[in-house]
Amino acid sequence: MSTLGWWRLIYAAFAGFLLFHGFSASENAPNYSFMHNATSAPFLSYYDYIVVGGGTAGCPLAATLSHLANVLLLERGGSPYGDPNITKLVNFGASLSDLSPWSPSQRFISTDGVINSRARVLGGGSCLNAGFYTRASPEYIRQAGWDGRLVNQSYEWVEKLVAFEPHLGHWQSAVRNGLLEVGVVPFNGFTFDHINGTKVGGTIFDEQGNRHTAADLLEYANPRGLTVLLYATVQKILFRFRGRRSRPEAYGVIFRDGSGIEHRAYLKYGFKNEIIISAGALGSPQLLMLSGVGPVAHLKAHNIPVVLDQPLVGQGMCDNPMNAVFVPSPIPVEVSLIEVVGITHFGSYIEAASGETFSASVTTTSRNYGMFSPKIGQLSTVPPKQRTPEAIARAVEYLDNLDQAALQGGFILEKIMGPISTGHLELQTRNPDDNPSVTFNYFQHPLDLQRCVQGIQTIGKIVESESFSKFRYDYMSWPGLVNMTEHSPINLLPRHYNSSIPLETFCRDTVMTIWHYHGGCQVSRVVDPDYKVLGVEALRVIDGSTFNYSPGTNPQATVMMLGRYMGVKILRERLGN
Known part of the structure; x- marks a missing residue:
């Protein structure tokens, strides 16, 4: 066994011990009787539904199906419960910066050079993200062909357990008022709905700063109808031909379980029993290809037996490009993640985060800079392909040696809707633990670049607004400016929009991810409107890989909704037959 294999075995055994004995960092952590380490699984088992991926869609989907069927949910990572780096807002970024083999976050770098992460934990991306909760727009729902009434019921089902109203501090309030002052109107107050203008959105962090995730939705499950296996990495889907x-x-x-032992799970013989892939925008197209469903030339190049030539698997990959600027403040600011959003008329979303956070995690021994830390790959002061491990190490060292007053402030970001630019995904190896190769082609389409430029210009206007005045220095009087301009790993606001650095160049050179990548198994290309894989029986894909563009300003609410929504539809279909 490789060194990595031994580490996974040791960690899986330790995690299993904690799980069995009910250890948790939270008094309110659920005690799921149906959750087990995969090492305890039988070598052979049978179920009505097998859900691959216990993430943002897989958890609500499995919980729903368990009420009328026997369901197996396979998750390649561990439990989020008991890990303060996941459960506590003040530790945001600690999991994303953890590069160990058992981290709940698996880092990948697109061929564009932008550093990114994919979830490896029960609850998926809802265990790692900045917590913003907002629904899709009515137009998005119509275009998706969804039943509006069931959509609303499904959102409400999710929101009862995981969505809260944030309490704005002074800095987030100044961003809100600045948005209104510069014309991002009307003000829509607090709402989960996606409405043009400025609003306060929901959050999955409660008043005590505790994160609530898609894994919490398993509380809805019928415990007699569900088995959840952790550290269970699916190698391939099995296919047969009846004629x-x-x-x-x-x-x-x-x-395979955490010790590398192989297990097989089969569908029971019965009408409408299915396998459902909910492994995410990277994992779902990757698993289809590993199972023989994908572009035939690519499969043959990896010596994978072809089940179905499907050239569109892995196509249409998108990531919403995000650009952010640091605004130093002469007065202290609260620690906050995304709470306010400006939904502009030109197709850019303006959001903000503030404050320096300090991690209590044993895995993080120095400062944790939240959403825009070089430790999590958000190093944007050098072009993407120059963001090497050495460059990141230099940036972290630089920030760690700065006086705390120089980091007092916050970030205002813009994220374009869409985007129009798309890319593709390919296998690098036949090992499902390895990341596939993915290309997003940021700003390939000129409209995407135009939206970024308008977004940065809007940020400049917000910073210069009267509403934001007490949180900005007079630019020439900021004492840290001289020392931070040349070598700082933090973006400062471009002051002269038509000077030596055009904003188009600024957008390209400072692009980062906000972790809203999607595509690879899109509706009408790889799956039909009921998310059944085209050309294949008894197989669906239900997750963000099916999206043509990201819903709302942030997708997690809609991904959770989709899991519940499709679970209900599948059960209705099952009952009808």
């Missing part, structure tokens, strides 16, 4: 001209039919999966 010479029949279509391939999914009938089981092969997965």
